[in-house]
Structures are given as structure tokens and as C-alpha cells.
């Protein structure tokens with residue numbers, strides 16, 4: 001069965017001392033959790049220090065972006081080797097904020113996804129429709145293209161390892177969560193598309209829901225068959241609320 005994954009996306013928040021503070025409390029708060037994989041994705045500058053702090057714990061480390069080239073004249077970019085060196089085993093790719101503010105497309109998402117998998121880092125590939133797209137009834141069309149292009153050209157084994165995050169753009173940071181039924185509808189659609197692309201890998205791929213997930217709504221979302229975890233922004237910034245999220249089933 002798919003092991004649930006609860007991922008914290010800290011976005012552009014926290015200095016190194018602030019990150020370490022949260023991680024220290026989180027570590028002890030979730031020390032006894034074993035049924036859920038726990039992932040935190042701090043800013044680049046805090047990765048190395050956080051990686052040291054979580055050594056030997058049940059918390060994994062991820063980055064929020066990468067560049068697909070190995071090295072060279074790409075000012076301001078970060079390679080996969082650098083992420084591995086900093087202790088990352090996951091990387092978020094194509095978050096809607098990167099698509100919206102930094103011009104990322106399904107094609108760049110695909111390059112990043114392939115590069116991450118080739119380097120042995122698990123990509124968390126984000127997809128999701130805007131409010132306008134939902135209102136225009138093109139949600140499924142948009143999601144299908146994001147999945148088909150963003151995750152194309154990988155091996156079946158890589159397809160099982162990858163993680164997909166469905167994050168309706170209108171639900172991110174707005175306090176408006178998709179209802180569990182709305183989310184499940186899209187999650188099962190994503191799995192169906194994935195099945196057409198990668199056959200039995202579709203049963204193994206974890207599909208996270210993201211968008212205003214909090215300790216109060218997490219259990220209802222997690223009851224849905226095709227929701228395998230959460231990608232959490234705001235509620236992952238404090239150890240107490242993220243620990244509650246991780247322990248959703250208790």
C-alpha cells in the first residue's frame with residue numbers, strides 16, 4: 001500500500017536559526033510517528049543546517065526548486081548535486097507560485113522532473129487549476145496536460161517513485177480548501193491519466209492534496225481513497241500545527 005506523505009512547504013520563510021528552532025520542536029513532537037512519512041522543504045539557505053539537525057530522525061528533507069543542468073554559468077541556480085550534498089532526498093517542482101511568478105511551464109517542469117529522477121531525488125510535481133479555469137470548466141483539461149507533459153518520458157520504476165501534488169490555485173493560502181469530494185474527483189482523475197501513461201505504477205504513485213490543509217480538515221481529506229498525503233504551506237510553519245497534521249489519524 002501507499003505510505004502517506006505529509007510534506008511541509010516553507011516557501012520563502014525562516015532564517016537558519018528560525019528553521020532550526022522549528023525543527024528541534026518538530027523532531028520531538030513526531031518522534032513516535034512511523035505510519036506517515038514526514039518531509040520538510042525549507043529555503044535553500046537553511047537546507048544544510050536542517051539536514052544536520054534531522055539526522056537519525058524520521059523527518060526527510062526536500063528543496064523547493066532545482067535547475068536541470070549539472071553545473072556551469074547559470075547564475076542564481078541550484079543543481080541536483082548541490083541539493084544532494086545539502087541532504088535533500090525530495091524536491092518540489094512546478095509549484096503554482098513558480099508557474100505564476102517565475103514563468104515555469106509544463107515543459108520546464110518535465111525537464112526538472114526527469115533530471116531529479118535521474119539524480120535519485122524524488123520529485124513532488126505540482127499540478128492544479130486556477131479559479132478561472134475551474135469556473136470555465138476546464139479543470140480536467142488543464143490537469144491532464146500538466147500531468148501528461150510534466151511527467152512524460154520517465155521509466156515505469158521512476159513513475160512509481162514520483163509524487164504528484166494536486167493543488168488547486170484558488171485554495172493555496174486562501175483558507176478555502178477543496179472539499180474532500182472535489183479533491184478526490186481530481187485525484188482519481190490524475191491516477192487514471194497516470195495509469196494510461198505508466199500502467200501499474202499508477203497504483204504506487206502518491207498523490208498529495210495541497211491548498212489550505214490544516215489540522216482540522218486533514219482527517220476528512222485523508223479518508224479519501226486517492227488522497228495519499230498533503231503538501232502544506234501555512235500550517236507547516238509551526239511545529240505544533242505540523243505535528244498535529246502528521247498525527248491526523250490519532
Ligand code: PGA
Pocket residue numbers: 009167171172173174175210211212213231232233234235
Ligand atoms: P497553503 O499552501 O497550505 O498555505 O495553502 C500550500 C502550498 O502552496 O503548497
